[in-house]
Amino acid sequence: MSPRSLLKGLFPLFFFLAIFGCTKIKNTDIGADLLPAIDNVTTFDTTLSVKVENSFTPDSLLPRMTRSIYGGIGEFVLGQLSNDPLFGSTTASIFYELKPSDYPFTYQNIADSLYLDSIVLTLKWKETYGDTNGIQTIDVFKVNQYLRADSAYPITSSASYGELMTSRTFAPNILNDSIPLAIGKTTNQLRIPLPNAFGKQLLSFDTASSTSPLRNDSLFRAFFKGFALVPRKLNSSNALMSFDMDDTTTNLRMYYQYIKNGKRDTTYKTFTFNNIKSGGAINQIARSYANSEAFSSINKKQGDSLVYIQTSPGTYAKVSIPAIDEFKKKKGNVIVHLAELSMQEVVTPGRRSDVFTAPSYLYIESIDTSGNVYIPFIADGFQAGAYDPKIMGGIRKNSADPKGNIVSSYAMNITRYFQGIITRNTTNYPLRLQAPYNVYYPSLNSSFNLNHLCRGGVVVGGGSHPSQRMKLRVVYSKL
Numbered sequence: 001m002s003p004r005s006l007l008k009g010l011f012p013l014f015f016f017l018a019i020f021g022c023t024k025i026k027n028t029d030i031g032a033d034l035l036p037a038i039d040n041v042t043t044f045d046t047t048l049s050v051k052v053e054n055s056f057t058p059d060s061l062l063p064r065m066t067r068s069i070y071g072g073i074g075e076f077v078l079g080q081l082s083n084d085p086l087f088g089s090t091t092a093s094i095f096y097e098l099k100p101s102d103y104p105f106t107y108q109n110i111a112d113s114l115y116l117d118s119i120v121l122t123l124k125w126k127e128t129y130g131d132t133n134g135i136q137t138i139d140v141f142k143v144n145q146y147l148r149a150d151s152a153y154p155i156t157s158s159a160s161y162g163e164l165m166t167s168r169t170f171a172p173n174i175l176n177d178s179i180p181l182a183i184g185k186t187t188n189q190l191r192i193p194l195p196n197a198f199g200k201q202l203l204s205f206d207t208a209s210s211t212s213p214l215r216n217d218s219l220f221r222a223f224f225k226g227f228a229l230v231p232r233k234l235n236s237s238n239a240l241m242s243f244d245m246d247d248t249t250t251n252l253r254m255y256y257q258y259i260k261n262g263k264r265d266t267t268y269k270t271f272t273f274n275n276i277k278s279g280g281a282i283n284q285i286a287r288s289y290a291n292s293e294a295f296s297s298i299n300k301k302q303g304d305s306l307v308y309i310q311t312s313p314g315t316y317a318k319v320s321i322p323a324i325d326e327f328k329k330k331k332g333n334v335i336v337h338l339a340e341l342s343m344q345e346v347v348t349p350g351r352r353s354d355v356f357t358a359p360s361y362l363y364i365e366s367i368d369t370s371g372n373v374y375i376p377f378i379a380d381g382f383q384a385g386a387y388d389p390k391i392m393g394g395i396r397k398n399s400a401d402p403k404g405n406i407v408s409s410y411a412m413n414i415t416r417y418f419q420g421i422i423t424r425n426t427t428n429y430p431l432r433l434q435a436p437y438n439v440y441y442p443s444l445n446s447s448f449n450l451n452h453l454c455r456g457g458v459v460v461g462g463g464s465h466p467s468q469r470m471k472l473r474v475v476y477s478k479l
Contacts, residue, residue, distance in 0.1 A: 035337050035475050043337070048323035048472040050341070050463040052304035052433075054297060055316055056289070062313045063438050063453070064152040065283045073245045073273070076283040077454050078123075078138065078229055079172070080237035081130050085350025087310045087457045088292035090285065091233065092240055095159035097147055097226040097279030098252045098271040104207040105214040108258040108267065117255040117266065119199030121192040121227065124247035125175040129455045130239030131355050132173040136231060140165045140192060143226035147280030155313050158284045161228035168192040172239050189249060190241070199254050217277040226279070238355070240454050245273050245281060285313055285454060293350045293459070304462030306346060307470065309435050311359045311456040316434035319364070321472055324421055324428050331422075331476070338475040339418035341431075343460040344399060344468045345407035351459070358408035359435035359456030362394040366417075366429040374432060376441055379416035387439070387448050402467045408458055418474065 038045045065076070077092040084090075098121075107114055121140065141161035168190075176188055205212045213223035231237060244250060252271040257264040273279045287310075289295035294308040294315060307317045319341070345358060366375040376382065381392030389395050392413050399409040420426040435456060440447040461468030 036477065038475065043475070043477045045473070045475050046327075048321060048327060048474060050304075050470050050472060051320045051322070052307050052462040052470060053318045053320075054294075054304070054308055055318060056298060057313060057316055057434075059154065059156055062155045063436075064154050065281070073281060075126055075242045075453060076245050076281065077240050077242055077285060078231065079128075079130075079136055079240040080231040080233055081240050082134075082233065082235055082238050084130075084238075084292070084356055084457065085352065086293045086308065086348070086356065086459060087314070088287065088289040088295065090240060090287050090454060091231060092286075092454065093158070093231065093284045094229040094243075094281070095143055095147060095161070095226060095284070096229075096245065096273065096281035097143075097149075097221070098273055099217070099220060099275050099277055099279055100214060100269075100271055101275050103214070103216045103220075103277075104212070105220075105269075106207050107203065107256075107269065108260070110206070113259050114203045115257040115264065116196055116199045116203055117257060119194045119196065119202070119252070119254045121194055121252055122249055123190045123243040123245075124249045125188045125190055126242040126244050127452065127455075128172040128175065128239050128241045129357070129452075130172075132239055133171050134238040135169060135171055135234065135236040136239065136241075137167055137169045137234060137237070138190075138192065139167045139230050139232060140194070141228040141230065142224070143228050145225060146221065147226050147282060149278045149280040151280065153282045155283065155285050157282050159226075159228060159282050161230070165198065165227075166192060166194055172241055175241065186249070190243065194252075199256075202254060203256060242452060242455075248272060283453075287313060293348060304470075305465045306348065307343070307433070307460045307462045309359065309362065309433065309458050309460065311435040311451045311454060312437045313454070314435065314457065316432055317462075318367070319431040319433050319470070321428065321431075323472070324418065327474070328422050331478075333423055333479055334476040335479060336415055336419040336422060336474065336476050338413070338473065339415045340393070340411050340413055340473045341470070342409070342411040342473060343470040344401060344409040346459050346461050346465065346468050347401065347403075347405050347407065348459050357456055358396055358458035359451050360396050361389055361435065361450040362396075362410045362412070362433060363436050363439065363450055364394070364412055364414070364431045364433050365439075367432050368427075368429060374441070375429070376439075376444070376446070377414060377417055379420075380414050385446070387446075389450070410460070414472075418472075 036043050076094050078094050081090040142163045144160040144162050205214045207214045213220045253268050255268045257266050308315050394412045396408045398406055401407045421428050435451055437453045438449050463470050
C-alpha cells in the first residue's frame, strides 16, 4: 500500500480523534458558551435552591492597611458619606507622615535669608464615590503619636491628634479641575493651604545645628509626627474620595524665595510619603448602619429574601447549598458541564444607583467550619497561581429585572468544585459571598485586590426571593 493510500485510509481515524479530543466534555474545560445540547435524555439543565444568611463583617475580618511587599501603600479613602439609605453612613480619616527627601535637609541660603510664599498640603485624587456636589469640610490637625511605617494597622485604628492647623471646605467635583500654579498647571489634586507660621518655622531651622529637626529622621519625627485629616460630619457631605498616597504629588510643598546674585529667586522644597525614610500611615474607616435598610434586614433576621453586600469594610453573606447533597444522592455520578451561582440586583426603596453604584466584583470562597478557615476556589478561579475573575466570574454586568429596570447581575462558575463533591466526595462547605477590597490567603502566600476600598454596595435577591432568587444552575450529563 502506498503512503498516500495509507494516509487516505487513516484520515477518518485522525478526523475522529481530532474531533473527540476537541469536544470531549470535561468539567475543567467547558464553559457556559460551550455547553452541549440539552436534550433531556443524556444532558440536562436544572437549578438548585440556595440558603443565604446576611452578616456584618467582624473586626477580625476587616482589611489591614499597610505597605505591600514592594513598599507601596496605594489608595486611601477620605471623606464623609452621611446618608446612603441602603448602608448608612461612613467616616474616613487619614493619619500620615510626610518627610524630607534626605537628611540633613538643606535650603539654598541661611535661615534668615529665606522668605516664605506659601506652604500647601497636597493629595493626589483618584476617584470619588457618592455625591460629588455635596460640600465636604476636612480639618487638618497635628498628630500626637508616632506612626509606624512597618506596621499593618487595622482599618478600625485611629491616631491621637491635637492642634487644629487649618480646614478646607469644597465639593469633590472640583478635584479634577485644572489648577494654575507658578510652575505650571496641575489637575486631580486636593490642595490645602497651611498656616504661614508653620512654613516659617520649617524655614527657620539651621541644619548645621546638631539639634535641628532637619538633621536626621529621629529629630524630625520628634518635631512633627504627621497630619490628621478628619472630615466634619455634615449633612451635605455624601461622598468618599480616594487618594494615591504613593504618588509624588501627595506631598507637603513649601514655596519660598531666597537671595541669588543679590536678587530674590523663587523655588520650593517638597516633603513626601515615600522617601529614604518612609512615612507611616493609618486609614480609619468607620461604618454606621443605623436607620439603614441593611441594618433593618440583617438584625431582624427576616430570612434570605434580600442580600445586602457592601464593599469592604462592609457586609457579607453566608451561602449554603444543601441541595447539592440531595442532587448527588438522586443522580449519582454524573459529568458536570456547568455549575453557576447567579444573582440579580433587586430594586428597593433606598436604591440610588445614580449616586451609589454596585461593586465591580463579587467574590466567593469556601468556609471550612471545623477550623473557620477560608478556602479559595483554586480549580475554578485561578490560573498559574493567580486569581482571574474572567474565569470564575463575579464581574458586574447589566441586565433587565422582571419590571424592565436595568440592574446589576453577577454569576460565578464553581463547576469543578461541584464536580469534586459528586465524584471525589469532597465536603459541601458553606460559601462566603462578599465584595472585597483585598483577598489574602496566608497559607498560599496569595494576595490580590478586586474592588476599590469602600466603593459600592448592592442588594441582590436571596434564595427565597419571589421573582429574583439566587440560584445554582447545573448542566450535567449521565455517564
